[in-house]
Amino acid sequence: MVRTVATRPRTVDVEMASHRWRHFIMESPEATVSVAAGPGTSRRRHSPILAAFATSAIGDGLRLAALPLLAVTITTNPVAIAGLAVAGRLPWLLVALLSGVAADRYNRMNLMILVDIMRGLVVCGLVVFIVTDATSIVTLYVVALALGVGETIFESATQGLLPEVIDGNRLPAANGQLYMANLFGTTFAGPPLGSWLFGIGRAIPFLTDAATFLLSAALLGAYRLKHGYNRRVQEQPADRGSVLVEVGEGFRWIRRHPLIRTFLAVSTVANFTQSLVQSLLVLLATRHLGLSESAFGLLLTASGVGAFLGGSLSAWVGIRLGVHRVLLPAVALCLPLFLVMAWTDNSVVLGAALAVNAFLGVLVGVQMSALRQRIVPNQVLGRVSSVSQFFSFGVAIPVGAFLAGLIADWFGIAAVYLFAAAVIVVLLAAVTNQLMPGRVRHAVEALQGA
Structure with a gap:
């Protein structure tokens, strides 16, 4: 009897704690969504x-x-x-x-x-x-x-x-502010x-x-x-299946929508080429150009300033020019920038190229993130975003850094930047049709109306 009396409250406590945990992390189905995006959402909010x-x-x-x-x-x-x-x-x-x-x-x-x-x-x-x-x-x-x-x-x-x-x-403004805060x-x-x-x-x-x-x-x-x-939390079917099934839903959603599929290709290849470019920047600066450590720091600062401006102006550029007119030119401009990095012997020119490259990278990234958040259904947005992060951060960056070392060892540092330019050419050949301003605008309108 004593043992029964002693264990019963513990069982109840565990059940209550488990219930509170589930309520906190999931919220009850009856919960009211009192915070919602709408026209009145303010910056202060x-x-x-x-x-x-x-x-x-x-x-x-x-x-x-x-x-x-x-x-x-x-x-x-x-x-x-x-x-x-x-x-x-x-x-x-x-x-x-x-x-x-x-x-x-x-x-x-x-x-x-x-x-x-x-x-x-x-x-x-x-x-x-x-x-x-x-x-x-x-x-x-x-x-x-x-x-x-x-x-x-x-x-x-x-x-x-x-x-x-x-x-x-x-x-776009909120994503730009978050990027600037992170930077x-x-x-x-x-x-x-x-x-x-x-x-x-x-x-x-x-x-x-x-x-x-x-x-x-x-x-x-x-x-x-x-x-x-x-x-x-969205109601889930009883036969929702395993976690891997839910992961597959994110992949399938991307496969069914060409614009988001294009965004995935652009972000993955962009991070791959940026990993190529950034991995051996210290060698390009100190060995190829003969810069000092402090001068190399200035190159990094120039890149940081470009990225900061990209985050600051991304919303303004999107409003003034229209997102559908920004994406393709920004991707295409990476091609001459990588060629300049490969061939220049001037540290000022290299710093300017790095700054513009960072500006365009952030500009494209912010615009694609904001568009994805607007057009992907909220109940699959986490999985769709995670697929992009998996390829962009988990695959593209380490593979790019590894290949940069191999290419530089075999053909020299400048060859890394020429290879990055060649990759951009292949990307443009694959996505130019999908990133044409008219097609982007129509695809966004179709997804928002779905």
Whole structure:
């Protein structure tokens, strides 16, 4: 009898906790969707979401500098150090597609809050290892892998969340603002600050990183409480099948729609060529042009400025010229830019080419993301976006970096940039017809009217 009385409350507590968990992550079918994109959606209304992303991005930038510095205090083996970058990127190949399923199954904002909390706790765990002097390179691999998994889930949920809380006409501007926030945090502010804090104390940048994750979760939670965000999870058929079946639905949706299929090809090839171009930029600058380390830093700054301007002006360009008139010229202009990078001996010309290249890359990326968010049904948007992320980040970037090294070793550094230009020629031959302004406009109108 005593044993029965003692165990019964525990069973009830577990059931209640499980119910609360399911309610938080999924929301009940009867929940009211009180936050919806509409004409009245204001910039002020989604500014807390932007603030959350910007805060988290600064933390990411801190870690981008501090984690390799911490690794160097453990080992100087170049293979081991490179493995840290591999561990951080591996989730885009292994779990990006599953993250899209999660983003479509569950309440996206709650999912993002939970992911931020878990990432904050993971980094807090790393701080404990640092303070107790128990850190190993394997520990850093596990941390990088865990944070990478969280990043894929967060990104997939973000792609579906934006059209739920922001008016469709403001999506290009919102995507541009998010890109600028990410660029500022991970490129301009975070890495220098992370290096400086690491010099003060090895644990300090990671404590700050954990704080940014938790602050991001708090900002999203405050938004949810203030605006009553309650996403209604789409009703699923009883025979919905396995997770792999749901992943397949994302692929099938893309296969049935030529415009989105074209967007997938453009984003994948664009990231592939950018990986080719960026992987050996340091060698092009220092060995081919004979630039100093500080001059190489200026080249990176020029590229960052171009990307920042692309994010800032993407909405304005789309409004003034029309998205359907922007995509094809922006892709085509990459061809002469890569040829300039291959043949120029002038560092100023190279910096200008890098800046324009970054501007066009961000411009195209923002416009395609905004269009995809407007025309893909919300219930499959996470999976459709995750397919793009899988190929663009999980496949194109590592394959591009690997091939860049092989081509440079066999034919020289300039050959890498010539090869990138040749790839753009092939891409243009494949997608020009689909990206003609009239066809893009008609395809968008047809999808929005479906």
